[in-house]
Amino acid sequence: MNKKNVLILIIALLNAIGLTIVIPLFPFLISQYVPAEKVAFYLGILISIYAGCKFFMAPIMGALSDYFGRKPILFFSLFATAIGYFTLGIGGALWVLFLGRIIVGISAGDISALYAYVADSTQGRERTKLYGYLGAANGIGYMIGPAIGGLLGIKYLSLPFYIAGVISFITALFIYIFLPETLVEEKREKSITINALNPFFHFKDIFSLKEARKVFILGAFFFIGLLFYQSNISVYLKDIFAWGPTQIGVLFALIGLCDIFSRAILLPKLLIFSEKSIISGGLILMITGFASIVLSGYLGMSNLLWMSIVLITIGEGLFDPSYNNILSHSVSENQQGQLQGVNQSLHASYEIFVPFAAGVLYLYNPLVIYIIVILLMIATLLFFFKNLRAFKLTRSG
Numbered sequence: 001m002n003k004k005n006v007l008i009l010i011i012a013l014l015n016a017i018g019l020t021i022v023i024p025l026f027p028f029l030i031s032q033y034v035p036a037e038k039v040a041f042y043l044g045i046l047i048s049i050y051a052g053c054k055f056f057m058a059p060i061m062g063a064l065s066d067y068f069g070r071k072p073i074l075f076f077s078l079f080a081t082a083i084g085y086f087t088l089g090i091g092g093a094l095w096v097l098f099l100g101r102i103i104v105g106i107s108a109g110d111i112s113a114l115y116a117y118v119a120d121s122t123q124g125r126e127r128t129k130l131y132g133y134l135g136a137a138n139g140i141g142y143m144i145g146p147a148i149g150g151l152l153g154i155k156y157l158s159l160p161f162y163i164a165g166v167i168s169f170i171t172a173l174f175i176y177i178f179l180p181e182t183l184v185e186e187k188r189e190k191s192i193t194i195n196a197l198n199p200f201f202h203f204k205d206i207f208s209l210k211e212a213r214k215v216f217i218l219g220a221f222f223f224i225g226l227l228f229y230q231s232n233i234s235v236y237l238k239d240i241f242a243w244g245p246t247q248i249g250v251l252f253a254l255i256g257l258c259d260i261f262s263r264a265i266l267l268p269k270l271l272i273f274s275e276k277s278i279i280s281g282g283l284i285l286m287i288t289g290f291a292s293i294v295l296s297g298y299l300g301m302s303n304l305l306w307m308s309i310v311l312i313t314i315g316e317g318l319f320d321p322s323y324n325n326i327l328s329h330s331v332s333e334n335q336q337g338q339l340q341g342v343n344q345s346l347h348a349s350y351e352i353f354v355p356f357a358a359g360v361l362y363l364y365n366p367l368v369i370y371i372i373v374i375l376l377m378i379a380t381l382l383f384f385f386k387n388l389r390a391f392k393l394t395r396s397g
Contacts, residue, residue, distance in 0.1 A: 005118075011074070023149065029091065058341045070182055086162065090158075128325040183337075211391070231358045231359075262317025278319075326391045
């Protein structure tokens with residue numbers, strides 16, 4: 001692995017730690033300003049504000065990286081994120097929390113630029129492998145960050161927000177000093193217009209490309225189904241099997257370990273096979289895992305859950321990097337940032353409406369959610385095979 005790729009993985013790790021270090025503390029921070037019975041309501045607003053800002057800003061930041069280069073956008077995003085976290089740490093009033101969250105949401109262009117950076121610097125199986133490593137680095141950060149935040153926040157609630165700000169600031173300096181630019185002048189967008197500040201223009205531009213549009217439809221089936229599961233599994237375990245925080249925590253640790261294993265260890269070894277085989281294999285594992293969750297709930301067999309979670313997490317770890325690879329091959333080099341920005345914006349839109357829909361369906365019947373997820377994963381598999389010729393897939397070798 002070359003120096004550029006090592007640097008981008010370090011940046012991804014630091015970014016994930018900074019992003020997640022504050023997650024366990026928002027309910028406690030909000031409780032300083034509102035009555036206990038309103039904490040959940042305001043927490044929902046904070047989460048939605050971040051997703052909404054990301055929805056509008058990710059395509060803009062991604063497109064700007066096609067014009068200015070990846071490095072300036074990465075630097076600006078992390079520097080602005082640091083300001084957002086410092087604002088959250090200062091607090092003092094509820095509106096200050098909202099301001100800090102808006103700043104962090106507006107600056108959420110770093111993921112778009114990171115994925116575009118990978119597309120600039122790799123090809124074929126190496127790109128899939130690096131997307132896998134990038135996901136693993138995020139997974140490690142997501143395991144470390146909340147643990148650090150929970151420990152530091154026991155005595156000083158604001159301290160983890162300052163730590164997150166420092167991490168983001170250090171990451172921005174790291175980018176400025178060490179990270180080389182990958183998008184050379186001749187491959188950049190030659191001009192920029194006022195449309196660059198309109199997120200819907202970027203949607204229209206990217207969705208006008210047939211191949212990109214089909215990859216996004218494939219991703220919509222998959223990620224909506226995955227988010228139904230992710231937004232619901234904790235409540236499902238608590239209500240159906242009467243699991244407590246310790247058991248659920250152990251399960252989430254298992255998810256983290258399986259995710260890192262599948263992306264960083266298993267996937268690189270499986271790249272001797274075709275991308276078609278890896279994607280379809282990952283989806284079949286996930287369909288089997290979700291079917292096992294339904295069976296475990298119907299029969300009341302909690303032991304089946306452990307196998308289910310392993311299958312689902314490994315399947316996701318195989319599908320996701322391969323999906324990002326075929327997505328990145330659906331546009332030209334000078335549209336990678338715009339493409340990744342639209343991709344992150346779509347993910348933000350799913351994060352706004354899917355948890356709400358999952359909550360409504362859960363009230364009807366918890367198992368219905370997982371039956372819907374199975375159908376969505378089957379739809380993903382069928383759509384993938386129906387449109388094989390539209391996707392630029394890496395062959396075995």
